[in-house]
Amino acid sequence: MLNIPSQAFPAPSSQQRVASGGRSKVPLKQGRSLMDWIRLTKSGKDLTGLKGRLIEVTEEELKKHNTKDDCWICIRGFVYNVSPYMEYHPGGEDELMKAAGSDGTDLFDQVHRWVNYESMLKECLVGRMAVKPAVPKDYHEEKKVLNGMLPKSQVPDALAKEGPVSPSYDWFQTDSLVTIVIYTKQKDVNLDSVIVDHQYDSFRAETIIKDYSYLIHIVLSRSIYAIANELSHAIQEDFSVRVVANVGKIEIVLKKKENTSWECLGHPLENHNSLIPKKDTGLYYRKCQLISKEDATHDTKLFCLMLPPSTHLQVPIGQHVYLKLTITGTEIVKPYTPVSDSLLSEFKEPVIPNNKYIYFLIKIYPAGLFTPELDHLQIGDFVSISNPEGNFKIAQFQELEDLFLLAAGTGFTPMVKILNYALTNISSLRKVKLMFFNKTEDDIIWRSQLEKLAFKDKRFDVEFVLSQPTSEWNGKKGCISPGLLSEFLKRSLDNSKVLICICGPAAFTEQGMRMLHDLNFSKDEIHAFTAS
Ligand code: FAD
Ligand code: NAP
Secondary structure, rough: OOOOOOOOOOOOHHHHHHHOOOOOOOOOHHHHHHHHHHHHHHHOOOOOOOOOOOOOOHHHHHHHHHOEEEEEEEOOOOOEOHHHHHOOOOOOHHHOOOOEEEOOHHHHHHHHOOOOHHHHHHHHHHHHHOOOOOOOOOOHOOOOOOOOOOOOOOOOHHHHOOOOOOOOEEEEEOOOOEEEEEEEOOOOOOOHHHHEEOOOOEEEEEEOOOOEEEEEEEOOOOOOOOOOOHHOOOOEEEEEEEEEEOOOOEEEEEEEOOOOOOOOOEEEOOOOOOEHHHHHHOOOOOEEEEEEEEEEEOOEEEEEEEEOOOOOOOOOOEEEEEEEEEOOOEEEEEEEEEEEOOHHHHHHHOOOOOOOOEEEEOOOOOOOOOHHHHHHHOOOOOOEEEEEOOOHHHHHHHHOOOEEEEEEHHHHHHHHHHHHHHHHHHHOOOOEEEEEEEOHHHHHOOOOHHHHHHEEEEEEEEEEEEOOOOOOOOEEEEOOOOOHHHHOOOOOOOOEEEEEEEEEEEEEEEEEEEEHHHHOOOOHHEEEEOOO
């Protein structure tokens, strides 16, 4: 049982306060934490008022339920009675009421698309909307069997005008291999751009092109007559992915299980051959195994998770993923930023020579909801990992001369890959400085690695700032302040190209941003890592 303390809730550092889009965060009443909500949903209480019945809801009916005490909201075609949830909503009752008696899908996606509402609200499910959500016009014209011809892409009209040129795909075979080729028609694709999963009988390849996602989504099948459970046996678990960057071509090479000629590639699944805005795609998860867990500080651990052999996924620098665990029957999802296994690979031989492993530095909050569960996992247990999200672009490093990193606590995590990448790949770089805010010396993550890196690479400097130092501490003291920043953020040349990255508790980042603007740094010179 989790021991939830009786102090102000959510605590200033609680994820339940870390909401995107700058929306207001409201203090919740005592006994209204996420864990309390989960308990209520397990209590057997009738939360919909329908005694477990599911009904078809017409638009007229939905509109009637628009008060706090009787509030129905539709999300992706499913209707929920959210009145019992009102007091537990971290964004407050007024936020929920904005969607009362209507379709709240867009509002929900803007604020927290990643929250697993299906699981959180399952006891509030009233039923489906009577009118089915519109299916893209051309969908039924898609060939039912993919026989090597290029089917027409599912590109909504509006997208065709404003989005990137729609990719297409084709497939080829030899006796032992099937190669799926995606023609992205873009030049800046790389191995991070494509995420491939072969799970059960479905094959899914999502190519990220700017803010859009192009999906190949099929049941692989060597024969048009094959039945579903035969299909998963058609190819071996592992496959390879190659990118020909200069022509924007991605090749996925699958190994056949039997050397027989395939009549077709398979049968299309939902959104197959579609180009859709990334924000409109759901998060896709795969189960990863916990390989190791070691202490980084007294409360922060380095977790290593292994992707399944049937997944190709590389998290781009500066992006995060969502980890999902089922806690007392409810799926809980929280964001985490992958790191490298160390700051300098020379300090530690890479244990594993490929990209199958993802590392996380995660602080365990004893009274938190998610991290104690994560901490209790045994080696070999599974955690689900989502596709990457985030808006940091490697292009921000172009011609960069000065890189300043402002990190507080685990806000250090995005800085790890940024440091590794910048010091190794950006030849224009003259200076990299990290200002790392922590409460005490014991809280500093990877202190000795940072000091070694500063010793080894003359371009890099680190300054530790402690808010609760002991009397022996000779370094900088205090919190983020204009004085500390103006002294720290000195350009190497008067007009040098500079980038400042900032990450930490939401209030730290917000304050820091304001101070940076006051110090006349432009928006283009600042990247803030936030929950959005
Ligand atoms: P929560 O339940 O959210 O609790 C957090 C704090 O609130 C704890 O101090 C807890 O004691 C306190 N608290 C909880 N309930 C109560 C209550 N009823 N009363 C008073 N206090 C309470 N974190 C990392 O460690 N590493 C990362 O790489 C990382 N990356 C992130 C990336 C992004 C984009 C974002 C937005 C966040 C990231 N985080 C990261 C933070 C992470 O997502 C979680 O917020 C964090 O792990 C806490 O989760 P939790 O469920 O264990 O704690
Ligand atoms: P912590 O140990 O509580 O604090 C670290 C440092 O930040 C301390 O020096 C602390 O000073 C300062 N700080 C905390 N709250 C502050 C505030 N309101 N204003 C100014 N300074 C403040 O931090 P933590 O527990 O590791 O938390 C890290 C946070 O980073 C979490 O909220 C997590 O969600 C976030 N994070 C975000 C991302 C992302 O968005 N991409 C990635 C990783 C982590 P004081 O002693 O004065 O409080």
